[in-house]
Amino acid sequence: MPIERDTVLHSWCVQAEWDASTIVGGRGARFWDAGGRRYLDMSSLAECMNLGHQHPAIVRAIREQAERLCFVTAAWGAGPRAELAGLLIEKSGFEGGRVFFTLGGADANEQAVKFARQASGRPHGAVIARDRSYHGASYGAMAFSGDSRTRSQVEPAAFNVWHVPPPYAYRCPFGATPPAEEPDPDACGALAVEAVGRAIDAHPDTAAVLVEPDAGTNGIVAPDNYWPGLRRLTRERRVVLIADEVMSGFGRCGEWFAWQRHGAEGRPDLMTLAKGLTGAHVPLGAVVLSRDVASRLEHQMLYTGLTYCGHPLACAAGVAAVHAYEDEHLIERSRTLGAWLFRELQAMQRRHPVIGDVRGGHGLFAVLELVRNRDTREFLRPWPDVHPSLRALVARALEAGVSFAVRGNLILLAPPLVIEESDLREALDLLDRLLATSEWS
Ligand SMILES: Cc1ncc(COP(=O)(O)O)c(C=O)c1O
16 A cells, blocks of 8 residues: 555645554444554544444445436536535525535635625625634635634735634633633623624624634634624624534534524524535535525626535435434434533543633533643643643543544544444543543643
């Protein structure tokens, strides 16, 4: 077999340091490498394999569609494309809306911004997004992302993108609470909404606000009042609200889409999807447009689209995925198991002073933020460094057959929604032991 290390340019790493096993198979919450070593997947790889590895119904749907028809462009109709669009509209309650298919999350966000700008009649209008956010790694999506690591590659202002601080209650960027006091999520949430309002004042040509409604890559879970506040504000100011549901969608936050926790009133104008849409079995993304935005575009020329948008193989996988979430009651399962996971992690926090904060609890997504000092909330390491003991913890976990995701000082827990409770228990017990036997000074 050719040695991948020498031939492939790998993403998000230093090439000379890339040294990973070759994965050859998987099933449910486990995957295995060429050497036969098995791993319990506590992050659904990139928080995308919500339905587990090699879901049989999705694999079958792809195979059957491949035998029928592999490809047709958007200039022609395709059965699975129409079926999936209908299912997404039904699950999101975007009656009268439309779906635009993309290849993944980054281009879904870029297309959503194009639609928001075109529909609002502000073709170059400003976009308000958040610091510490991640919306993808193509140029436009990088500009939307408030990621200090990529600022040297792209200047958001060049894309008329402006960032505001996030509703990060544990370290409220608006100083809602000093470190000595308990965080006040509602105060922080309200101040974060006000900050968006001020940004719109500063940029009167604002066309869109683009944020994740719940948990995401940055491990920040929005306080309960944040999304409803943002929805009210954007409605009043006639700005298109785009919910990036690339990670939070498809059960990850206990609902089909995270904004649904706030009822129909919380419905955004546009919603972007990827990852869980096919459970990552085939690349696919989507923008779901409200009836209002879709109707404003109805008689305008749409100068956009990529060759593979709405690829039949991917859409067939998407249809099978939606049915699998439904048939296996995975959205409800995520909510129940997620609540249990959250309680277990809170108990773990009481045993380990290094755990400063536990966030999540809406679905099978939780975050542990590690700190040097719980009283002062001093960072364990400055972003984006990873403490050597945390690196070692991940390596020891892999040795023991469990794969955990870490970003900076955060441990992200986002297993496939099909994970067995006994497997989740095993992973938590291991994490508990590893935290106890690590040196955190
Ligand atoms: C919230 C969010 N938006 C967008 C993206 C980009 O998606 P993709 O990698 O499919 O382009 C990601 C990927 O991690 C994400 O987490």
